Amino acid sequence: MVLSKKDHLVGLDIGSSSIKVAELQISRNKKILKKFGMEPLIPGAIVEGRIMDMEAVAKTIRTLFRSQKIRKKDVAISTGGHSVVIKTINTVKMPEKDLQESIVAEAEQYIPYDIEDVNIDYQILGESQFSPDQMNVLLVAVKKDLVAEYMDLTANAGLNAKIIDVDTFALQNIYETVPGQDPDDITLLLDVGASKTSLNILKESTSMMMRDNDSGTHQIVEQICSRFETDVQEAEKILQDPEENAPDPEVVAQILDDVANIWCSEICEVINTFQSNTNDTRVTKVVLSGGGSYIPGFADKLTSELSAKVVTISPFAGLHLNEKKFSAAFTSRVGPRAPIALGLALRRVDDK
Ligand SMILES: Nc1ncnc2c1ncn2[C@@H]1O[C@H](COP(=O)(O)OP(=O)(O)OP(=O)(O)O)[C@@H](O)[C@H]1O
Ligand SMILES: [Mg+2]
Structure with a gap:
């Protein structure tokens, strides 16, 4: 299937105790919840964010997609914990394209791993509060072996991971949709x-x-x-x-x-x-x-x-949902464990 640019990804939160999945249909003024489900993992299958039992985790993901009748294969997943380093750094103001060239050298001093072993991503946040010549940059480094592990896992489950996000960012994204x-x-x-x-x-x-x-x-x-x-x-x-x-x-x-x-x-x-x-x-x-x-x-x-x-958190509060399918009792019971999958489901194929 050829994806249109507006297509949203299925959000897949691979937690150490359970896997959560969410699918949203998003138009200009509405976010409709289409699917949400969770499936427990066997203890020890994921330890400290690392996959110890690939087959068991892949099987749990397949079971969850089958039970929720999700046919889309393109997913957004996320990582967190030790293998991800997030830092706000200060650097001399420069255009984005120059930063792209210098970011690796810049990042080297902040990352506790060999720079060859990590994927680097960044976002310019704006002018530094300390000096108008400086800017704040959000730096994210994820260990390459961790990324490879999660790519392998999703492939094993028959899915394509289009975006690997960070748990904290996915949580913030859905929180920002909550009214009031x-x-x-x-x-x-x-x-x-x-x-x-x-x-x-x-x-x-x-x-x-x-x-x-x-x-x-x-x-x-x-x-x-x-x-x-x-x-x-x-x-x-x-x-x-x-x-x-x-x-x-x-x-x-x-x-x-x-x-x-x-x-x-x-x-x-x-x-x-x-x-x-x-x-x-x-x-x-x-x-x-x-x-x-x-x-x-x-x-x-x-x-x-x-x-x-x-x-x-009430992560469903900013979404439209069919109460016959998702009762108030259900959303309030699963709400605390749902936000990361929902935040990932906000991501689009063409997001960075
Ligand atoms: N009703 C409940 N009462 C008390 N504790 C509960 C209840 N339901 C779940 N838990 C606890 O919450 C844990 C699951 O929390 P959560 O879904 O946030 O973990 P996870 O996302 O899989 O883990 P992580 O993000 O740390 O890898 C369960 O392992 C259990 O210990
Ligand atoms: Mg979690």
Whole structure:
């Protein structure tokens, strides 16, 4: 099939605990949700963003496309974590074509990997606040072996990866479609996934700070496994419904409380660094996503530690959808885990 320039890609979020897929139909004034689904992965198939069991992951993707009846093959995928480096750098003002030539030499000093081993991408953000002769450039470097791994995976699943995006950018893209935002807010987009956490502090649509760390619901699952001597699948069941499945729900409540405290103090540390680097700019709103947002008490702890509004993302709020197909109960249940796939589904074939 020949793709028209306006064709949007299928968004495929390859998480370490589950795969999510989304398809949108986008016209000038409407974004219609056509498909959304999730499929769990077997534990250990993806570890720290690296694919350990290619066949299992490819099979899960094929199952998901079949169950959702998605026929399109062109997808946008994303990566995050250690193999991706995102930095805002300062450089002398120059036209885009000159930057294209000098970016590799420029990037070398900021990337902790051999420059030969990474793909570099960049975006000019605008004039530096420190000097009119300088400009800010967003630099993104992704390890080539990681890109090759994900290209192999999508090919194995019978798909073509047209765009490899970054999780944090996909999340920001869908967040910007959600109505009712206050332009005065300084917003922290916080995704606590199964194996990693990403933080992105935004002033309107400009990112002021991005960080990734290794925290995630895996910390809870590991503790449940060791306290109750269960495997990961059983521990996941206990986590999702302790009253029903835990030998002792109070032990689970204590684990959740301990881990939520750890997450909170890590987040506060990032925010404190941000405040001291930006003349005390305060984060006024936190938008939570990822499986971590289901943890009882976590949002309340953040509210009191940060004195900010804390909300869970509603990534479907800016989309048109058929309520018979996607009920309010469904979108609110899956909402926290859906944004990256939806953000990827906003991407077009001819995007950079
Ligand atoms: N109802 C629930 N209550 C508590 N925890 C839940 C619930 N549903 C899911 N989780 C947790 O959320 C995790 C999945 O979160 P998410 O979908 O954000 O992870 P992921 O995107 O696959 O991981 P990552 O992005 O870190 O690779 C599950 O592994 C589980 O531990
Ligand atoms: Mg995720």
